[in-house]
Amino acid sequence: MASDNSENATGNPGSGERAPKRRRSALLDSAIVEFSTYGIGGARVDRIAERANTNKAMLYHYFGNKDDLYLAALQDIYAGIRGAENELELDLSAPEAAIRTLVAFTFRYYVDNPAFVRMINTENLHRAVHLRAAGDMTTLNRSILDRIKAILDRGVAEGIFREGIDPLDLYISISALGFTYISNQHTLAVLFGRDLTTDEAIEKRLETMTDMVLRFVRSDRHHAASDSAR
Amino acid sequence: MASDNSENATGNPGSGERAPKRRRSALLDSAIVEFSTYGIGGARVDRIAERANTNKAMLYHYFGNKDDLYLAALQDIYAGIRGAENELELDLSAPEAAIRTLVAFTFRYYVDNPAFVRMINTENLHRAVHLRAAGDMTTLNRSILDRIKAILDRGVAEGIFREGIDPLDLYISISALGFTYISNQHTLAVLFGRDLTTDEAIEKRLETMTDMVLRFVRSDRHHAASDSAR
Amino acid sequence: MASDNSENATGNPGSGERAPKRRRSALLDSAIVEFSTYGIGGARVDRIAERANTNKAMLYHYFGNKDDLYLAALQDIYAGIRGAENELELDLSAPEAAIRTLVAFTFRYYVDNPAFVRMINTENLHRAVHLRAAGDMTTLNRSILDRIKAILDRGVAEGIFREGIDPLDLYISISALGFTYISNQHTLAVLFGRDLTTDEAIEKRLETMTDMVLRFVRSDRHHAASDSAR
Amino acid sequence: MASDNSENATGNPGSGERAPKRRRSALLDSAIVEFSTYGIGGARVDRIAERANTNKAMLYHYFGNKDDLYLAALQDIYAGIRGAENELELDLSAPEAAIRTLVAFTFRYYVDNPAFVRMINTENLHRAVHLRAAGDMTTLNRSILDRIKAILDRGVAEGIFREGIDPLDLYISISALGFTYISNQHTLAVLFGRDLTTDEAIEKRLETMTDMVLRFVRSDRHHAASDSAR
DNA sequence: GATGAATGAGATTTCATTCAT
DNA sequence: AATGAATGAAATCTCATTCAT
Incomplete structure (x- = not known):
C-alpha cells in the first residue's frame, strides 16, 4: 500500500x-x-x-x-x-475459533476500509478489465483458500465440521455477508429507514454472520454448540 | 420498469x-x-x-x-x-418452502437482471443521494419485511424455526449471499480463476445459499432435516 | 477543394x-x-x-x-x-507547345499556390505517412503521366523529340525545376541575397525551365529551334 | 558539423x-x-x-x-x-567534366544527407527567419557561384558553352533537379507507386540530371556530344 | 415533434523550462 | 557538472446542454 x-x-x-x-x-x-x-x-x-x-x-x-x-x-x-x-493468525487447533476469527477479520476489514469496498465495486462495474489486464493476480489469492481448506479439513478430522464444503464457496459466503452490508448500506438505509453503521448494529451483524457461517459448517451432531459465547 | x-x-x-x-x-x-x-x-x-x-x-x-x-x-x-x-407467492403454510422460494427468487432476480445489481452499486457509490432525494421509498419496501416476518413467525409457531431472528437482518443476509456473488463476479473470476456464472455454478450457489439460510433459521431440534432435496 | x-x-x-x-x-x-x-x-x-x-x-x-x-x-x-x-488543355498536334504549356502550368501553380508547396513539404517531412494511410492516391495521378507519354510519343513520331524518355522522370524534372525554386525561396534569398519572387524573376525562371526541358527532349537534329520565341 | x-x-x-x-x-x-x-x-x-x-x-x-x-x-x-x-575539386580545364562533377556532388550530397534536405525544408517552412536572424550567411555562399561562373566562362571561351547563363540560376537548377527528387520522395512514391531510392533509380536520376544540365549549357554547335558516357 | 449543428465550460494531457540536490 | 523532480502555461479533446430549422 x-x-x-x-x-x-x-x-x-x-x-x-x-x-x-x-x-x-x-x-x-x-x-x-x-x-x-x-x-x-x-x-x-x-x-x-x-x-x-x-x-x-x-x-x-x-x-x-x-x-x-x-x-x-x-x-x-x-x-x-x-x-x-x-x-492474520488462524489457530488450526481450534477450527471454530479460526472461523470466528476469519469472519470477524473479513467483516472488520470492510468496515474499516470503505475505500476498499468502493474500489472493488468500481472495478466490477468495469467488468474487472483493469484487474484482468494487470495479470498475475491469481497466485496472490491462493493462500487464503489454502488456509480455509486447512481449517475445514481439521474440523472434519475432529468431527465437528461437515464434509464437502468448497473453500472458495465458503469464502464467497463469508465475504458476501459482510460486503453487501457495507457496500449497500446507503440504499438499504434509505429503503428500510435504519442506520446500519452504528457500533451496535455492526456488532449485531457480526454475530449474525458468525452464527450463520458456523451453523453452515458444523456437522449435524455438533450442532447444539453455543454460538453466542464470544 | x-x-x-x-x-x-x-x-x-x-x-x-x-x-x-x-x-x-x-x-x-x-x-x-x-x-x-x-x-x-x-x-x-x-x-x-x-x-x-x-x-x-x-x-x-x-x-x-x-x-x-x-x-x-x-x-x-x-x-x-x-x-x-x-x-411472488409465498406459501405461509410451509415456512421452509417459503424460505426456499424467497431465496431462489432473490438470487435468480440478480442473475437475470445484472443491470439491477449494477444500478444498486452505482447508487451506493454515490451514497444513495439520488434515492434519498427521491423520497417515498421506505413504504414500498415494508411489504417484503412483513412477509418475511410472517414466515418466521409461522415457523416459530410450528416449532421448526428459532426465535429472535430480525426480518431485516435475515433479508440482508439472503440478499447479500447472492448479490455479492453476482456483483463481484468479475473480480472474483480474475482473483480465483473460476467462472462463477455457468449454469452449474449458479445452481450450486443457490444450493449453498438455501442451505445456509435454512440452517440459520431452523430450531436446533429440527436441524437434521435434509436440505439437498430439491 | x-x-x-x-x-x-x-x-x-x-x-x-x-x-x-x-x-x-x-x-x-x-x-x-x-x-x-x-x-x-x-x-x-x-x-x-x-x-x-x-x-x-x-x-x-x-x-x-x-x-x-x-x-x-x-x-x-x-x-x-x-x-x-x-x-489543362494540351494540344497533341503541337508537342513543343504542349510541353511549354505543361511547364508553365506547373510552375505557375506553385507560384500561385504556396500553400500547396508547403503542404507537400510538410507531408514529406512526415514521410508521407498520412498520404499513404489515406490510400487510393495512385490512380488519381495516372492521368498526368499518360498525357506526358502521349506528348512524348507524338514528338518522337514527328521526329522532333528523342526516344527513351521516361514520363515520370520528365515529370519529376519539370516539377523539380519550379518546386524547389518556390519551396526554397527563403533560404536561397538569405544565402544569395536575391529576391526570387519578383514578377521579373518569375518570368525569367519560367524561361530557363522551358528552355531546359525542351533542350532535354528535343532530338539532336532539331536542336537549333529557337526557345526564346514566346 | x-x-x-x-x-x-x-x-x-x-x-x-x-x-x-x-x-x-x-x-x-x-x-x-x-x-x-x-x-x-x-x-x-x-x-x-x-x-x-x-x-x-x-x-x-x-x-x-x-x-x-x-x-x-x-x-x-x-x-x-x-x-x-x-x-570539392573542379577542373577548370575541362568544363563539361567540371559540370558533371558538380552535378554529381550536389545530388549525392542530398542522397547521403537526408537530414540536410529536411532541415532546409523545415527552415523554409519557417520562411528562413532563423537563418536570416543568424546573419553573415551571404558571404559564405559566394564561392560556389564564383566557381560556377568560372566554369561557364571557360566553356564559353572554349566555344562549347552558350553565353548568357546566370550562375545562380544554373545553380538553382542543378540543386532543384536533385533536391526535389530527394525531398519529395515520399509523396512521389505514394502518388506514383515507384520507389525512387533504389541504387539503380538514383544512378538513373543522376544521368538524367547531368544530361539535362549539359544540354542546357552547351552551345548549339557542340550539341551532338555524347552524355551517357560515364 | 424531431434533427443535427452549435457552444462554452471544463476535462485530460503535454511540454519547455527551472529547481534542488 | 549532472540528475530527476517539479511546475505553470498551454495544448488537445470532451461533453452536457441549447439552438435553429
Whole structure:
C-alpha cells in the first residue's frame, strides 16, 4: 500500500515536501480517495493532484495517465488486504475459533476500509478489465483458500465440521455477508429507514454472520454448540 | 420498469415511429444500460440517445437533464423488483418452502437482471443521494419485511424455526449471499480463476445459499432435516 | 477543394453564418493556412477554429481530431491540383507547345499556390505517412503521366523529340525545376541575397525551365529551334 | 558539423563520459535528427536529450533554449555542406567534366544527407527567419557561384558553352533537379507507386540530371556530344 | 415533434523550462 | 557538472446542454 488506505490519509508533514516517494505515495492515496468516491469516469485528475498538494504534471510524470493511475490505486488496495490477510493468525487447533476469527477479520476489514469496498465495486462495474489486464493476480489469492481448506479439513478430522464444503464457496459466503452490508448500506438505509453503521448494529451483524457461517459448517451432531459465547 | 431490463432491449420497429411512450421507454431502457455499464460520471448522453434510436433533444425533452434521467432509470429499476416481489407467492403454510422460494427468487432476480445489481452499486457509490432525494421509498419496501416476518413467525409457531431472528437482518443476509456473488463476479473470476456464472455454478450457489439460510433459521431440534432435496 | 487554396481565403459573408457546408469548408480552408504555415506539430487547433469563426468543438465535430483534419486538408490540396490539371488543355498536334504549356502550368501553380508547396513539404517531412494511410492516391495521378507519354510519343513520331524518355522522370524534372525554386525561396534569398519572387524573376525562371526541358527532349537534329520565341 | 549528420550518429562510448565537447556535439547531432524528423513544433526537447544520452538540464546549459538549439543545428547543417563544397575539386580545364562533377556532388550530397534536405525544408517552412536572424550567411555562399561562373566562362571561351547563363540560376537548377527528387520522395512514391531510392533509380536520376544540365549549357554547335558516357 | 449543428465550460494531457540536490 | 523532480502555461479533446430549422 502507499502507506494506508484510510479515506483521507496522507500523513505528510507539510506541503513543501521534497521526498519523491512521498509524492508518489501522496498521489496514490489521493487517487484512492478520489476513485473510490467518484468512480473512474467521475474522478477528476485536478482534484487528485490538489489533494496530494502537487500538480497534474507530477501525476502524469509518475503514473502516465488517469487509467494507469486507477490501476495503481486498485493494486494498492489489493496489496492492502493481502498484507492484512498475511498477518492474520488462524489457530488450526481450534477450527471454530479460526472461523470466528476469519469472519470477524473479513467483516472488520470492510468496515474499516470503505475505500476498499468502493474500489472493488468500481472495478466490477468495469467488468474487472483493469484487474484482468494487470495479470498475475491469481497466485496472490491462493493462500487464503489454502488456509480455509486447512481449517475445514481439521474440523472434519475432529468431527465437528461437515464434509464437502468448497473453500472458495465458503469464502464467497463469508465475504458476501459482510460486503453487501457495507457496500449497500446507503440504499438499504434509505429503503428500510435504519442506520446500519452504528457500533451496535455492526456488532449485531457480526454475530449474525458468525452464527450463520458456523451453523453452515458444523456437522449435524455438533450442532447444539453455543454460538453466542464470544 | 420501462418495459424490460435486459441489457440490449429496445424492441421498437423502426426509427420513424410515433408513439411518444415508446420513445420515452426506449430512452429509459437505454439509460439503464448506459448508467449500469459506465456509472453516472462515465455515462454518455450521446450514447443513450443513439442506443434509443433518437437524439439528445428528445432526451432533454422527456427527462430534463442527465441527473434526472439517472433518477428515472433508478426508480424504474426499483419498480421492476418491487413488481416482481409483489407477484411472488409465498406459501405461509410451509415456512421452509417459503424460505426456499424467497431465496431462489432473490438470487435468480440478480442473475437475470445484472443491470439491477449494477444500478444498486452505482447508487451506493454515490451514497444513495439520488434515492434519498427521491423520497417515498421506505413504504414500498415494508411489504417484503412483513412477509418475511410472517414466515418466521409461522415457523416459530410450528416449532421448526428459532426465535429472535430480525426480518431485516435475515433479508440482508439472503440478499447479500447472492448479490455479492453476482456483483463481484468479475473480480472474483480474475482473483480465483473460476467462472462463477455457468449454469452449474449458479445452481450450486443457490444450493449453498438455501442451505445456509435454512440452517440459520431452523430450531436446533429440527436441524437434521435434509436440505439437498430439491 | 474546400473552395480555394489561397492563403487567407474564406469568402463567407459574415461570422454569424449557419450553412453547415460553409462551416466545414471554412474550417478546412483555415486548416490549410495553419498547417502550411506552421507544420503539423506547430499548428494550433485554437487558431484554426478562430480563423474559421467558430470554436474547437465544431472542428472536432466535423473532423474528429487534429490529425484527421490535417489529412482532410492534405487531400483537399491534392484535389485542387488534380482539378486544375484536369482542366489543362494540351494540344497533341503541337508537342513543343504542349510541353511549354505543361511547364508553365506547373510552375505557375506553385507560384500561385504556396500553400500547396508547403503542404507537400510538410507531408514529406512526415514521410508521407498520412498520404499513404489515406490510400487510393495512385490512380488519381495516372492521368498526368499518360498525357506526358502521349506528348512524348507524338514528338518522337514527328521526329522532333528523342526516344527513351521516361514520363515520370520528365515529370519529376519539370516539377523539380519550379518546386524547389518556390519551396526554397527563403533560404536561397538569405544565402544569395536575391529576391526570387519578383514578377521579373518569375518570368525569367519560367524561361530557363522551358528552355531546359525542351533542350532535354528535343532530338539532336532539331536542336537549333529557337526557345526564346514566346 | 558536430561530427556527422547521419540519422542516428552519436558514437559516444558511454553515459559516464566527461568530455564536454562530446556532450555538446552529441546534443547537436541528436537535435539535427529530431528537428529534421519532426520539424520545430514537433521536436521534443526530452527526446533530444535522451538520444544524446544526457538530460534536459545539459541541453539548456549548452544551448539556452529550444530555438537556439535549432539555430545551432541549422548552422551545423550549413557548415557541413560548406565544408564539403570547399573540398570539392573542379577542373577548370575541362568544363563539361567540371559540370558533371558538380552535378554529381550536389545530388549525392542530398542522397547521403537526408537530414540536410529536411532541415532546409523545415527552415523554409519557417520562411528562413532563423537563418536570416543568424546573419553573415551571404558571404559564405559566394564561392560556389564564383566557381560556377568560372566554369561557364571557360566553356564559353572554349566555344562549347552558350553565353548568357546566370550562375545562380544554373545553380538553382542543378540543386532543384536533385533536391526535389530527394525531398519529395515520399509523396512521389505514394502518388506514383515507384520507389525512387533504389541504387539503380538514383544512378538513373543522376544521368538524367547531368544530361539535362549539359544540354542546357552547351552551345548549339557542340550539341551532338555524347552524355551517357560515364 | 424531431434533427443535427452549435457552444462554452471544463476535462485530460503535454511540454519547455527551472529547481534542488 | 549532472540528475530527476517539479511546475505553470498551454495544448488537445470532451461533453452536457441549447439552438435553429
